[in-house]
Amino acid sequence: MTSMTNMNTTSVWRGTAPEEDFPALHENCTTDIVIVGGGMTGISLALNLAEQGRPVILLEARDIGFGATGNSTGNLYETLSRGIHRIVDSWGKDVARSVAAARRQALDQIEHRVQALGIECGFRRCRLYRYAATENARAFVENEYEGSVDAGLSVHLVETLPAPLLQPSGAAMVLDGQAQFHPQAYVRALARRAADLGCRIFKNSQILEVDTDRRVVRTASGKVAAREIVLATHSPKGFHAVQAEMVVNREYGLAARIPRGSFPPGIFWETGTGRLSVRNADTGEESFLVCVGEEHKTGQQDTHASIERLESAAQARFGMREAVFRWSAQNYSPADGLPYIGRDASGCFIATGFETDGLIYGAVASSIISDQIAGRDNLFAPLVRASRFSPVKGARGLAEETAVTLKSLVKDYVTDRESIPLSQLPLRKGAIVEVENELLAAYRNPDGTVIAVSPVCTHMKCKVHWNDMESSWDCPCHGSRFAPDGTVIEGPATEALQQKPLVET
Ligand SMILES: Cc1cc2nc3c(=O)[nH]c(=O)nc-3n(C[C@H](O)[C@H](O)[C@H](O)COP(=O)(O)OP(=O)(O)OC[C@H]3O[C@@H](n4cnc5c(N)ncnc54)[C@H](O)[C@@H]3O)c2cc1C
Ligand code: FES
Structure with missing residues (x-):
């Protein structure tokens, strides 16, 4: 195994997509809408607004796709990675159907953009497989199959997985018509298109202050005053009530070169040996096996041990050899299973609580926020409004999990860490x-x-x-x-x- 100290932690997506060149902000300016954050949410929104002819400035702290977007798995799906049955259990079938419908529409929009703009990002439709690696995990897959049917997803069961995957314990659930792409290539192409339509994009422009009263955001070398501020920063900057309701996790990714065609297309989600997501990705001349997993609460575990465990699991389960890309990224879990999208108490727009489903939720958020800015109705917006607080009735599983986490966080951060000389x-x-x-x-x-x-x-x-x-x-x-x-x-x-x-x- 490779020495982990100061290892290069670039993702396969950020390591294989061409750079987009944008300047840093060195001026004070005024615009209609300022978007902070150049990930899936911010860039999709910037393009929506630029297509509508709105004056927009987007400020990105580092580089387009630097955040979770460029460090994700690049899978696009109508369902939810932790299970749509949890939404059925806590919110009921109608809400679960609305979630699936909003996500389906966003997936179709992404495909439409790829085709209309001729974006080379490896977009392909594929099947999503969810399966148990152990006897104990079978109940989860069975629940999820029932929950998927309740949510109106067209799922079916199969007995075997395509080679070279090991055979599951029990039947595997299949959801047809899902998709995969190269997330970094996609957001960079969208950013270029938004800029061509007049959106001013600045990278290496980290926001140091958000003045919500005067509607001004400030970097070290400039300011933008705007009628509307959108914090598309994954977790909103500063103090927002939603931060108290979210659990923050880090997860790890690996990519190893494989012979082209040696791993089937598809999204493969394994439960039972932890939560593993595996796919293949063809980028240019090369083909990679990508494996993501070993989630833990941020700041609470030995990161070396986590990625080593992932390497061992990827080797044992999928025959992965030496990884050439290793990385890690963060996700934010909402207390009640639904994301927070829209205007919050500070008057800014926020979009957060996406768990590991935010490539699609980012696109959903871009539609909701552009509709709200334009004063249009959006059917999904009331369900995910950013100003809601109380966990829904019946969301016992989710709420209890959050309470346990918060307790452990409190214990963890009031206890002094051991110091060394x-x-x-x-x-x-x-x-x-x-x-x-x-x-x-x-x-x-x-x-x-x-x-x-x-x-x-x-x-x-x-x-x-x-x-x-x-x-x-x-x-x-x-x-x-x-x-x-x-x-x-x-x-x-x-x-x-x-x-x-x-x-x-
Ligand atoms: C390991 C992993 C795998 C995942 N895989 C998938 C998947 O396969 N499918 C899926 O749908 N979802 C997946 N997700 C979730 C998904 O990646 C995220 O939910 C989504 O990318 C969030 O997009 P975003 O634009 O809201 O945030 P980000 O992509 O994090 O973008 C926020 C941007 O804001 C910038 N920013 C932050 N602070 C400032 C500041 N002060 N000033 C200026 N800019 C700032 C950051 O640099 C960043 O570029 C995964 C998540 C993880 C952790
Ligand atoms: S991130 Fe809130 S206290 Fe550190």
Whole structure:
């Protein structure tokens, strides 16, 4: 196995899609709508609005697709990865049917865009298979089959999986007419099209402040004043009530080269040995086997151990050899199973709580928000409104899971992490160290020098934990992540961790 310290954590999508060149913001300007975030949600919305001739500016902290979009699995489906039966159980059949219908419509829109714009992103229709790897997991697949029928999905059962997949325990459920694409190639092509239609896109333009009263967003080198602000940042920036309701998880991805045609097209979801998602992806001349899994709550587990477990599972279950891409990304689970899309109490539009289903939910959000900006009705919007709070009656499973998680988070972040003496901090590692009775988050550079920052998250003061695989400080509360020098990487925080000058004696 490859040494994990400071490993390259680029995804197969970000590693194989051409760069789109956009400038950084170095001016103060005014527009009708400013969108913060250049992922599936922000870019799809930017194109919707640009097609309607609306003046739009999009600001992306780093690069188009930098967030979850460019680090996803690239699967597009009407159902939900944790099971649409959970929506049937907690909200009833009608809501589950609305969810499936909204997602089906979004999938069709993506296909239409691919065809109309001639986007080369490997879009293909395919089957989705959900199956159990163990006897114990069979009940989940059976429930999901019934839930899918209730949700109006045209599912059927099969006894075998296409080779070289191992045979399932019990029958596998098949959903026809789903799809796969290269998410990074898709959003970059959409961004180019939106720019051609007049949308001004700025990358390397991280928002440091959102003034919701004056409707202004600020970067280090410019400001945008707008009638409407859309926070398409996966988790909204700053303080929003929804953050208290969401559980934040990280998940891992691997891609290994395989001979073209040696793995069948399709979305394969395995339960029973953890939750594994596997697919093949052809990019240019190369073909890859992509495997995603080993989800855990952000800031709460050994990241090396997680990706090593995924490598072992991918090898045992799918014969995956040496991975050439390894990465990790975050998802946000809502308390009641539905995403939060629309205007929130601060007056901004937000789109979050997508779990691992947000390539489609991002497209759904772009339709809802463009309809709401234009004053049009949207049938799905009331179900997912961002200002709802109470978990629905009967959502016991979901609500209990969230309560358990929140309790464990509280326990976790009020308990001081063990600290080590600074002298024992190895090269390229981070740890909590105690210096003159103060706890610091310290990282030792390859040249031996140390960068120290406060371990107190600037969002709501939880304590950050070291993520050894990605060399970052991760906050277990709402998923903010920071570079070793304290700079914000993702999550709701807008301010860097406080620098703590440190002289080693
Ligand atoms: C491992 C994994 C696999 C997944 N696979 C699938 C899948 O197969 N199918 C599916 O439907 N969903 C999948 N998902 C979920 C899906 O990837 C996300 O829900 C979706 O990409 C979210 O899109 P988004 O545009 O809302 O957020 P993002 O793609 O995260 O985009 C948000 C953007 O905002 C930018 N940003 C953040 N803060 C600032 C700031 N201060 N200033 C400016 N810009 C900022 C970020 O840099 C980022 O580019 C997966 C998720 C994970 C974790
Ligand atoms: S992300 Fe909210 S406290 Fe850290």
